[in-house]
Structure formats: structure tokens, C-alpha cells
Amino acid sequence: MSRPYAEVIGDPIVQSKSPIIHKFWIDRLGIDADYRACHVPAEALQSYLAERRADPDWRGCNVTMPHKQAVIAALDRLDPLAARINAVNTIIREDDGSLTGYNTDVAGFLEPLRDHLAQTHYFRMARIMGTGGAARAVIAALADQNVMLVVAGRDPEKARALLDELDPEGEHHVAPLTHFAEPTDFAFDDREGCFDLLVNASPLGMDGQPPLDLHHSHIPPGSVVYDIVTHPLQTPLLTEARSRGFETLDGLNMLIGQAAEAFSLFFNQTPPRDDRDAALRQLLES
Incomplete structure (x- = not known):
């Protein structure tokens, strides 16, 4: 049958x-x-x-x-x-x-950020590394949450084209990926009441790819560092960010979140997530 x-x-x-x-x-x-x-x-x-x-x-x-x-x-x-x-x-x-x-990538990406985004902020900014297919969902998701974006890629013109397509009314910025590789002495303003996010939406750091070349001085104090790569789960970016005291989010967050949305569409049932995905994450990490 x-x-x-x-x-x-x-x-x-x-x-x-x-x-x-x-x-x-x-x-x-x-x-x-x-x-x-x-x-x-x-x-x-x-x-x-x-x-x-x-x-x-x-x-x-x-x-x-x-x-x-x-x-x-x-x-x-x-x-x-x-x-x-x-x-x-x-x-x-x-x-x-x-x-x-x-x-369902948009919902999956935003899921672990819900608590942050439910708060009121004076200012929200995200630095997004990458201009490929995954970046499309990330850009759209954050633009809808009133986040000012800086999109960095090997080709800044491609980054600008993505922003013009996905949020043409937004006041966003682009930069070459190499800009973030060199140290900066930029003095960040007081970040109290602000929300800062850094997202690796590129394949850099994935098995078989070079690591994302990003100097930690470009990450504002109090930032959340989010890497959507899942192979390996603990990328060099996340390892370094965690060692410097930043809150980090790994790629399983988006992967499980988008899968949950899709599962409901396929089978008309809500997937069981009562343990905050602890058992599932353990299975995926084994």
C-alpha cells in the first residue's frame, strides 16, 4: 500500500x-x-x-x-x-x-532572533556577508524587521542590485567583502538600546571552502553573530566570536526552523518541538 x-x-x-x-x-x-x-x-x-x-x-x-x-x-x-x-x-x-x-527560509532564519526583534530598539543594523541565494532570504527577512543593512560581497554591484530588488525603499549600504578582512580602528557609538547583527550568508567557512576572512574589530560590542553554514556546525567565525564573548547562533537554527514550516505544509501537522529541539540537535550533531 x-x-x-x-x-x-x-x-x-x-x-x-x-x-x-x-x-x-x-x-x-x-x-x-x-x-x-x-x-x-x-x-x-x-x-x-x-x-x-x-x-x-x-x-x-x-x-x-x-x-x-x-x-x-x-x-x-x-x-x-x-x-x-x-x-x-x-x-x-x-x-x-x-x-x-x-x-520558508525567511521564517527559519528569523526564528532564533524573535526574542531580540520583539524588543524596542533605537537602531537596528545587520552586516550580511554574501550575495548568493541564501542572502536573498536573509536580506528580505531583516529588511521587513526595520533593520538597516550593510551587504558585503566580492562584487558590490551585485549586492546593490539585491538591495534594490528586495527593499528598494530602504536606506542600506554595500561594501566589498575585503573591507571586513582588514582591522579597523572605528570607534563604535554607545550601543545601549541598539541591536547589531552579523550574518555569514555565504559558503565561506563551509567544509571545502576557505574561512570567512573577517576581522573581529568590525563587530560592534553586544552583537549577535549568526553563521548559517551547517558543515561544520562550529565554523571559525563562530569559534572566534564566542571566544570574544559575543552571542552566537549556528546554522542548525535556520535549518530546523525552515524545516518546521515546510513540515506543516507537507503533512498538515505541527512538528513536536517541546524540548526546544534538544533531542533533534543531538541527533544532527552526532
Whole structure:
């Protein structure tokens, strides 16, 4: 007898932790369902979606690199947030076989920042390292929270184009990534009543990639340092920031948060998170 299932697709896909996360919740809830990883290269993307569209047991899929924008052309409709960001990380098969694209990365990214953002601040600023697909969700998420952004990339023109696309009315800034590599003697103002955030939304620091070259003098006192890389979980950026007394957030925060939103869309149930994901994190870190 067939049973409902969802998947994660990408190229490559072997590194994905999504099956561990979703199967953990499926088991905890006792749902008769499955969640799989499926390697889908770019040339097979259209045929994959056409086949799954015809499968009534397929609830949908998570979409990882490099397909978050490429899938859009094959979908029937987009959730407004996904349309604004122009990136899809979750596809849902509707009862009539049509496909709807969502972006749960925004909610996942913001989840561990909720307590901070619920407070009243005189000023909010985030320094975002990276201009790739992940940065799109980070920029949109923080712009909606009235955060002034400094986006740094190898190509500042690309950073400016992202800001102009995602928050054209915002007063944001761009900088070359190399600007943050050299020490600065900038004297930060009194940060009381302010919220400062530094986000690595680039692959730098990931296994197989060089570390993010960022000098600690660019991080204002009291900042939160957030690295969305998950391989390894403790990146050089986080290790250094923690040693200097900064609050740090690792990549599992966003990964689990976005998965929780997608799980609800796939299976119409809220995933069990009563232990603040302690057991799931232990499983993912083992």
C-alpha cells in the first residue's frame, strides 16, 4: 500500500540533513509517511517535477542549491513571499496536481532572533556577508524587521542590485567583502538600546571552502553573530566570536526552523518541538 511522502532535491544532495529532521518528526508523531532525498541535476529538474506532479502520494519537496530559482518556471503559482524573494525552497502539490512554491527560509532564519526583534530598539543594523541565494532570504527577512543593512560581497554591484530588488525603499549600504578582512580602528557609538547583527550568508567557512576572512574589530560590542553554514556546525567565525564573548547562533537554527514550516505544509501537522529541539540537535550533531 502506498503512503504519502515528501523529498528534498538538489545537486549535490548527499550532504542534506533534511531527511534526518523530517523523519525524526514523522516518527515522533507516528505519521504513516516518508521523507527522502533525491539527487536531481539541473537537466532533470523539469522531468522530475512533471513525474511528481502526477503522483498523488507526493506531498511536495524541499529545494536546495542550485535549484531555488530554477524551479519557479515549472510551478503554477507562488506564495507572495516566494514571489517577492524570487526564490523557492518548498514546493507543495495541491489536490488538483498543481504546484505551489513557498519560501520558508525567511521564517527559519528569523526564528532564533524573535526574542531580540520583539524588543524596542533605537537602531537596528545587520552586516550580511554574501550575495548568493541564501542572502536573498536573509536580506528580505531583516529588511521587513526595520533593520538597516550593510551587504558585503566580492562584487558590490551585485549586492546593490539585491538591495534594490528586495527593499528598494530602504536606506542600506554595500561594501566589498575585503573591507571586513582588514582591522579597523572605528570607534563604535554607545550601543545601549541598539541591536547589531552579523550574518555569514555565504559558503565561506563551509567544509571545502576557505574561512570567512573577517576581522573581529568590525563587530560592534553586544552583537549577535549568526553563521548559517551547517558543515561544520562550529565554523571559525563562530569559534572566534564566542571566544570574544559575543552571542552566537549556528546554522542548525535556520535549518530546523525552515524545516518546521515546510513540515506543516507537507503533512498538515505541527512538528513536536517541546524540548526546544534538544533531542533533534543531538541527533544532527552526532
